[in-house]
Amino acid sequence: MANILAFSETRLGELRRAGIETVTAARQVADATGGQVHAVLVGAPGVAQHAAKLAAHGADVVLVMEHESFANYNPEAIAATLAARLGGGYRSAFFAASAIGHDLVARVAAKMKLAYASDVTEFAFSGDAVAVAHPGYTNKIVQRFVLKATPALISLRAGAVLPVENAKAGTVEALAPAVDPTAVRVKVTLTEKAAGGKIDLGEAPVIVAGGRGLKEAANFKLVEDLAAAFGNAAVGATRAVTDDGWRPHSDQIGQTGRLVSPDLYIACGISGAIQHLAGMRTSKTIVAINKDKEAPIFKAADYGIVGDVMDVLPALTEAVKAAKAGA
Amino acid sequence: MKIAVCIKRVPDMEGRFKIAASGTGIDEAGLKYDMSDFDGYAAEVAIQVTEKLGAGEVTVISLGPDVVQETLRKALSMGAHRAVQLKHDAPVSDGFAIATALAAEIKDGGYDLVMCGRMAVDTQNRSTGIFLAELLGLPVISAISQLNVDGGVVKARRELEGAYELIECPLPAVVTIDEGIARARYPSLKGIMAAKKKPLEVKPAQLGAVTYQLEKMELPAERAAGRIIGEGKDAVPELVRLLKEEAKVL
Numbered sequence: 331m332a333n334i335l336a337f338s339e340t341r342l343g344e345l346r347r348a349g350i351e352t353v354t355a356a357r358q359v360a361d362a363t364g365g366q367v368h369a370v371l372v373g374a375p376g377v378a379q380h381a382a383k384l385a386a387h388g389a390d391v392v393l394v395m396e397h398e399s400f401a402n403y404n405p406e407a408i409a410a411t412l413a414a415r416l417g418g419g420y421r422s423a424f425f426a427a428s429a430i431g432h433d434l435v436a437r438v439a440a441k442m443k444l445a446y447a448s449d450v451t452e453f454a455f456s457g458d459a460v461a462v463a464h465p466g467y468t469n470k471i472v473q474r475f476v477l478k479a480t481p482a483l484i485s486l487r488a489g490a491v492l493p494v495e496n497a498k499a500g501t502v503e504a505l506a507p508a509v510d511p512t513a514v515r516v517k518v519t520l521t522e523k524a525a526g527g528k529i530d531l532g533e534a535p536v537i538v539a540g541g542r543g544l545k546e547a548a549n550f551k552l553v554e555d556l557a558a559a560f561g562n563a564a565v566g567a568t569r570a571v572t573d574d575g576w577r578p579h580s581d582q583i584g585q586t587g588r589l590v591s592p593d594l595y596i597a598c599g600i601s602g603a604i605q606h607l608a609g610m611r612t613s614k615t616i617v618a619i620n621k622d623k624e625a626p627i628f629k630a631a632d633y634g635i636v637g638d639v640m641d642v643l644p645a646l647t648e649a650v651k652a653a654k655a656g657a
Numbered sequence: 658m659k660i661a662v663c664i665k666r667v668p669d670m671e672g673r674f675k676i677a678a679s680g681t682g683i684d685e686a687g688l689k690y691d692m693s694d695f696d697g698y699a700a701e702v703a704i705q706v707t708e709k710l711g712a713g714e715v716t717v718i719s720l721g722p723d724v725v726q727e728t729l730r731k732a733l734s735m736g737a738h739r740a741v742q743l744k745h746d747a748p749v750s751d752g753f754a755i756a757t758a759l760a761a762e763i764k765d766g767g768y769d770l771v772m773c774g775r776m777a778v779d780t781q782n783r784s785t786g787i788f789l790a791e792l793l794g795l796p797v798i799s800a801i802s803q804l805n806v807d808g809g810v811v812k813a814r815r816e817l818e819g820a821y822e823l824i825e826c827p828l829p830a831v832v833t834i835d836e837g838i839a840r841a842r843y844p845s846l847k848g849i850m851a852a853k854k855k856p857l858e859v860k861p862a863q864l865g866a867v868t869y870q871l872e873k874m875e876l877p878a879e880r881a882a883g884r885i886i887g888e889g890k891d892a893v894p895e896l897v898r899l900l901k902e903e904a905k906v907l
């Protein structure tokens with residue numbers, strides 16, 4: 331059987347969790363249909379250090395493409411290389427449904443003149459067809475379609491497949507760029523973590539999000555403190571907040587912001603507008619803290635506390651610290 | 658500066674959707690329609706660029722049945738200069754088929770910049786702009802939250818998940834527009850009057866081959882109803898207990 335490719339996304343030299351999820355997804359398919367998992371690692375020299383982790387999660391082969399010009403995302407060179415490689419005969423290729431993953435999968439599909447499925451939450455391979463589900467209409471509708479193209483190109487929503495250890499050989503092979511990576515038209519000149527964004531919003535298991543109920547930018551300290559108490563939490567925000575410049579747009583969650591699906595989402599001083607819910611309603615557990623007991627967020631939340639964020643957040647931060655210390 | 662903006666007409670997302678009897682579409686009864694959010698931002702950005710330069714022309718293009726003319730008129734009333742409807746009556750969700758038709762229209766138009774939304778809020782395919790760029794042989798920067806066009810170079814910013822990057826490419830180029838860059842203005846009465854006299858051409862859409870078919874639409878499973886566990890900080894111990902014992906996330 332043909333092999334399955336997984337693009338393992340890195341950022342600033344670090345392997346992203348989404349880059350492991352694609353390997354786990356590819357492993358699931360390879361185990362069912364036969365074939366090997368080829369994980370692709372691209373970055374500045376040194377990125378090969380992550381190969382062992384990909385092998386531990388099921389990569390038979392890790393294709394490493396290192397070059398100074400891959401310190402930042404290099405869309406044209408990576409897309410050309412992947413399209414050439416995939417043209418050699420793969421059953422499928424998995425990308426993360428991240429900003430970079432969406433950009434890349436579409437470029438590869440465009441070069442190969444293939445359809446692809448974006449932001450996929452479910453997939454099932456049978457024969458030459460892959461049945462996929464992908465959300466539409468601001469995540470209010472599940473769209474199911476069958477992808478008949480080979481390779482089947484898929485970008486996988488964060489959390490649709492969780493990383494599973496399944497050690498394989500992980501033989502490292504060099505992947506040569508199909509084009510000169512310095513002779514490209516589109517150049518990324520800087521990659522930087524957003525201010526305050528210590529943990530990647532796309533992969534944090536816990537998200538503490540704040541809305542206009544925080545009253546002013548300085549009070550986001552309460553949200554950050556709670557996130558810090560969890561240790562593995564990222565900070566998110568509503569559009570009301572990013573529009574006012576309290577937080578960067580990369581923190582915005584919702585219909586026109588990021589789509590997130592953490593294990594735990596804590597909404598602080600957020601009304602729960604339909605456009606905000608669109609971005610977070612698939613979170614596993616949702617907590618809402620709002621002083622208005624009629625706020626729509628309580629309909630989406632598993633657990634609600636009616637109260638003032640100024641009182642509740644510091645108390646919750648202390649309680650989480652205590653719980654973590656006791657655990 | 659000649660700018661083309663691709664605009665899709667989509668249902669208002671505020672409402673509750675019902676699946677149509679066919680199982681492959683939504684029940685359109687009673688829905689309101691408008692341009693897809695990101696396409697509205699794109700139209701606004703394009704208009705702002707020409708306003709700033711005091712020169713240039715913004716062409717808005719929409720593929721679909723005659724009702725898209727209403728959406729195109731709205732863009733004209735915001736300040737776009739001319740509009741093209743690529744007429745096609747049956748619904749299409751295939752990004753390649755749509756991009757092929759858009760490319761056929763844009764190819765010889767002498768555009769410096771082509772704009773699409775980051776994604777259409779109904780299909781959420783996120784592909785059309787990038788397919789279009791490939792078909793036109795142009796560089797593309799996707800999902801940008803800032804744009805600066807100067808001296809034949811596009812400089813842009815893209816939001817990642819809790820990070821961002823700065824990107825450049827030469828003109829002519831395609832960009833797809835994300836949140837944060839601009840909000841679509843409300844058309845003024847003067848704009849609405851002026852739009853009535855602006856050119857709106859109708860041409861048959863030269864769709865490309867359809868590469869996939871939607872099989873089925875479903876409503877996602879409803880979340881189980883939650884509960885309010887208490888008031889004020891006194892409720893915190895109970896919340897922590899539930900997070901530990903019931904939700905097992907702490």
Ligand SMILES: Cc1cc2nc3c(=O)[nH]c(=O)nc-3n(C[C@H](O)[C@H](O)[C@H](O)COP(=O)(O)OP(=O)(O)OC[C@H]3O[C@@H](n4cnc5c(N)ncnc54)[C@H](O)[C@@H]3O)c2cc1C
Binds near residue numbers: 582599
């Ligand atoms: C096309 C479009 C796209 C949009 N996209 C998005 C998107 O992607 N993401 C997004 O978030 N929004 C989006 N919006 C905006 C959305 O409609 C809401 O306006 C926004 O989510 C509201 O943010 P908020 O909850 O912070 O503010 P508000 O709606 O003002 O709510 C503030 C809440 O805080 C509570 N509160 C006030 N004081 C306190 C206190 N001391 N303690 C506790 N609670 C308190 C209030 O009871 C209220 O419920 C979009 C809108 C449109 C039209």
Ligand SMILES: Nc1ncnc2c1ncn2[C@@H]1O[C@H](COP(=O)(O)O)[C@@H](O)[C@H]1O
Binds near residue numbers: 662665693774785786
């Ligand atoms: N029927 C259409 N007419 C004009 N532009 C479209 C159409 N469909 C998609 N687009 C453009 O492509 C973008 C992305 O759509 P999609 O790839 O479906 O998510 C939209 O934001 C529009 O700019």
